[in-house]
Amino acid sequence: MADGTRKLKVGFADQLRDIEVALPAGEPQPWDATTKLDVVGKPHPRIEAAAKVTGAARYTHDQRPAGLVHAAVLRCPHPCAVLDALDLEPARGAPGVLAVLAVAKPGDRLLFAGQDVAALAATTPQQAHAALARIAVRYSPQPFVVDTTAAMQPDAPLVHRAQVRERSTEGDEPGTPTGSSQRGNLRMSPSQKKGDVDKGLRQAKVTHEATYSTQAHTHSALETHSIVLRWDSPTSLTAWCSTQGIFSVRDELAEVFGLKPQDVHVITDYMGGGFGAKFGASAPGSRLGFIAGELARQARAPVALLLDRREEHLCTGNRPDSIQQVTLGAAADGSLTAIKVLAHGSGGIGTGAGVGRNAFAIYTKCPNIRVESHDVFTHAGPATAFRAPGHPQGAFAIELALDELAVKLGKDPLELRLAHNEHPVRRHQFELGRKQFDWDNKRKRVADERQRNTRLRHGVGVAASIWGDFGRGKAVVASLSVGRDGSIELRNGLQDIGGGITTVVAQVVAEVLRRPLADIRVRIGTSELGPSVGSGGSNTTSSVTPAVRAAAEAVLQQLRELAGKQLAARRPEDVLWDSKGARVGGKSIAFVDLCKHIAGEAIVATGTRPDTYGAYPSRFMGGNSVAIAGVQFAEVELDTWTGLVRATHVLALHDCGRVMNPLTCRSQITGGIILGTSYALSEQRVMDKRHGVMLNPNLDSYKIAGARDVPAIDVVFTEVHTGANNTGAIGIGEPATIPTAAAIACAVFSAIGTPVRSLPLTPDRVLAALGAIPTAAPARG
Amino acid sequence: MPTYLRVHDTSQPVCKHLRTKALHVYGRDTPDAFTTSRSSHYHCLRTQFVTGPDGDLSVPERCQPSRACFEPR
Structure with a gap:
């Protein structure tokens, strides 16, 4: 079949239209707004749920290959020292x-407390940790700085001694192509x-x-970050790894140890969470793969290197902090004339302190926008990607600033946003949310409580998100087989990081083949099962499901041809396929009986997907992929005597293209909101400025939201048919966490009439904003 | 990531050992690998750390032919 254009009905809600998309040869007709589906789009429980809740699921921490020994790592206790x-x-x-x-050698300059120094492997974990104390090590502590503001001063101790000079670069957004450079601990970048x-x-x-x-x-x-590594021969190994990218681990281990990629077998049957830090065989601040591999060679035994919670906090990556100076300008009628953001942030010894795209790419009716973000190096663990890198911190600053401007203008903050948003789906979300959240009446109640100066206050806020469809073409090759016994098996080297892709791909196969979901066996989680993508950028569902559908459609084609022969069909289109099997006129054959006629052991087909071919209704940053919209409304309850803030309700309206499984999609959004609530109200790394160490590297004093901290969450899917790929799926993992903290901060502002301009919104900061306690500089780590 | 977001400067070679998450998510030709993305963490595969074998920071603009440890892609 030659390349060609196809007509699709795309859009959202009652705003549908016909478009034409150019499709490569062999691409199935994309599912669009007219497509009726029976399995995809329905709320199926996870097919691996029983394994997870019964403990049958084996995670990397559970792996016990024969002869396993245990590794422990000696870490530098100083924020900066020469070994x-x-x-x-x-x-x-x-x-x-x-x-x-x-791992380090004498003379090395160690840059943060937690950096690898040495490692060993022993028969038991207890012996390994006890043996660390016997290592003879001497350090010369060096001047250090762990506070971002202090690190920006010209006389601050330098983290990276060599001055990085950039040649002309474009940075990551269109901007002035001038070079930038490092000054002291500041790494300037284009705007x-x-x-x-x-x-x-x-x-x-x-x-x-x-x-x-x-x-x-x-x-x-x-x-926690974990790897179990076994040498199978001098030139091949097997690694079980808690990873978001099976092939990233494979490729890194192959390069580090000089092996062929096909001789590195990586397994991730199940993994207990990855939010950006788990790519490659190392952690951002620790050489896990190298350490495990070298120890396993020496010990001639498989080695388990399982980080403990303290190590996880110290050296596996973080979302950088930020100090953002926001300046907004508006005309007398309230129309924005300028948005300016100057941001500095520390990714510790690493880079990555950008502030996302909320300020630059959501309120696009503003004609003049400039966002600058610069890295500030400090002697702390390196940053890494963390669920929507840059976006939650950027959203917090711009959205709260807009609310403060709205007060000056005498405008409803929702109206201010509506007036400057150009994304039609986001407009729909704002308007739908306004009604469902009862925004106008709630604001009246909030204003009444402020006026009466009640002790307990309520507040309401709203914030938006932007993301893109980063589904990858040609990266995933899914393999589907139907055996003579009627068994159906899907294979791919994908990892399920908890978002539910295992169930979603089974749904796609079940939909195309019209077979019960329970009959679909999904085998993923190992590099032996075919190329796949890393789970990042919220691109898994959009990268994988079209490839799976392509494989399923190819298998179905073969089954129909087989049925045509069995039922003596005169033309291929005479074969009707349904949940029972095939029919031609008055003759039929059941699926299982048809399979008995498969020549050979099975019908097998592979499928992949082309590059994204549609981006309706709005393109991300003007490019070739869809701009994903999202809006969250938050309500808080605040005690003005104690400063305690409780997020009581979040209404989330999100677009993720076609919702493949409402249950798992709702779960992703809920998880993103819980993370955002936790980020808003309690989580923070606390650094001791005198000793340069993290004071709370544990789940007791690093405060993650618990069950009682979670607000009531309502999710509205604003499904959009984009024409992007043959299933219509795009991503949701990251968009769902971007606006939460911002909406909560805006709600706090509305409750007390004074902004709390620093996250997390801890009681001391709320009381300081109320003037109830002396104001102190916000503690950031 | 859509390549329009930044200049994919092929005259600016980058060391083959430079790694960033975007490579594993968006593919080996992601612009993040060639010019610095403000929200990206980078590390050197030789050291598996933010600094390279010479102790200097590993970032696209620094992992250039002028650097002693540079190896072309």
């Missing part, structure tokens, strides 16, 4: 020790620009300027 001496011999003789490894912000501010009749800050947010997945 003067390292002697592993005393540890080599410790009970149970089978291998020792120097995102539109129009002339300075002119826009000069033209403004009303301005608002304030500084907003957010905290460093450490990864706290339930399953």
Whole structure:
């Protein structure tokens, strides 16, 4: 079949239209707004649920290959130090020790408390940890800085001694192609620009300027970073790894140990959470794969390197903090004339302190926008991607700033947003949410409580999100087989990081083949099962489901041809396929009986997907993929005597293309909101500025939201048919967490009439905003 | 990531050992690998750390031919 154009009905709600998309040869007719589906789009419980809740599911931490030994890592206790001496011999003789490894060498300058120094493997974890104490090590502590503001000062101790000079770069958004450079601990970068912000501010009749800050947010997945590595021969190995990217682990281990990728077998049957930190065989601040592999070689035994919770907080990555100076300008009628954001943030010893796209790409009717974000190096664990990198912190600052401007303008903050948003789905979400949340009446109640100066207050806020469809073409090859016994098996080297993709791909196969969901066996989680994508950027469902559908349609084609022969069909289109099997006129054959006629053992087909071919109704940053819209309304309850804030309700309206499974999709959104609530109200890394160490690297004092902290959550799917790929699925994992903290902060502002411009919104900060206690500089780590 | 977001500067080679999450999510030709994305963490595959074998920061603009440890893609 040649390439061709197809007509699709796309859009959302009552705004549907016909478009034409150019499809490559062989691409199935995309599901669109007219498609009626029986399995996809229905709320199926996870097919792996029983395994997970009964404990049958084996995670990396559960793996016990024969002869397993246990690794432990000696970590630098100082925020900055030169390693003067390292002697592993005393540890080599410790009970149970089978291998020792120097990771740093004398003379190395160690950059954060938690950095790898040495490692060893022993028969039991207890012996391994006890043996660490025998390692003879001497450090010369060096000057350090862990506070972002202090690190920006010209006389601050330098984290990276060499000055990085950039040649001309574009940065990550269109901007002035001038070079930028490092000054001290500051790594300047080009800006995102539109129009002339300075002119826009000069033209403004009303301005608002304030500084907003957010905290460093450490990864706290339930399953810590872990790898179990076994050498199968001098040139091949098997690694069980808690990872978001099976092939990222494979490729890194292959390169580090000089192996062929096909001789590295990576397995992730189940994993207990990954929110951006679990790519590659290492953690962002610890060489896990290298350590496990070297120790396993020495010990001639499989090695388990399972980080404990303290290590997880110290060296596996974090969301950088931020200090954002936001300046807004508006004309007398309330139309924005300028948005300016100058952001600094610390990713510790690493980079990545951008502030996302909320300020630049949501309120696009503003003609003049400039967003600058610069890295500030500190002697703390390196940053890494963390669910919508940059976006929650950027959303907090701009959305709260807009609310403060709205007060100055005498405008409803929702109206201000509606007036400047150009995304039609987001407009629909704002308007739908306004009614469902009872925004107008709630605001009246809030204003009444403020006026009466009640002790207990309620507040309401709203914030938006933007994301893109980053589904990858040609990266996934799904393989589907139907055996002579009627068994159906889907295979792919994908990992399920908890979003439910295992169930969704089974639904796609069940839909196409018209077979019961329970009959679909899904085999994923190992690199032997075919190329796949890493689960990041919220691209899994959109990358994988079209490939699975393509494989299923190819298998169905073969089954129909077989049925045509069995039933003596005159033309291929005479074969009707349904949940029972095939029919031609008055003759029929059941599915299981048809399969008995398969020549050979099975029908097998592979499928992949092309690059994204549709982006209706709005393109992400003007490019080739869909801009995903989202809006959240939040209600809080606040005690003005104690400063305690409770998020009581969040209404989330999100677009993720076609909702493949409402149950798992709702679960993703709920999880994103819980994370956002936790980020808003309690989580923060606390650094001791005098000693340069993290004070709360544990789940007791690093406060993650518990069951009683979770608000009532209502989810509205604003399903959009985009024409992007043959299933219409796009992503939701990250968009769902972007606006939550911002909406909660806006709600707090509405409750007390004073903004709390620093996350998390802890009682001390609320009381300081109320003037009830002396104001202190916000503690950020 | 859509490539229009930044100049995919093929005249600016990048060391083959430079790694970032975007490579595993968006593919080996992601612009993030060639010019710095403000929200990306980078590390060197040789050291599996934010600094390379010479102790300097590993970022696209620094992992260039002028650097002693540079190896072309």
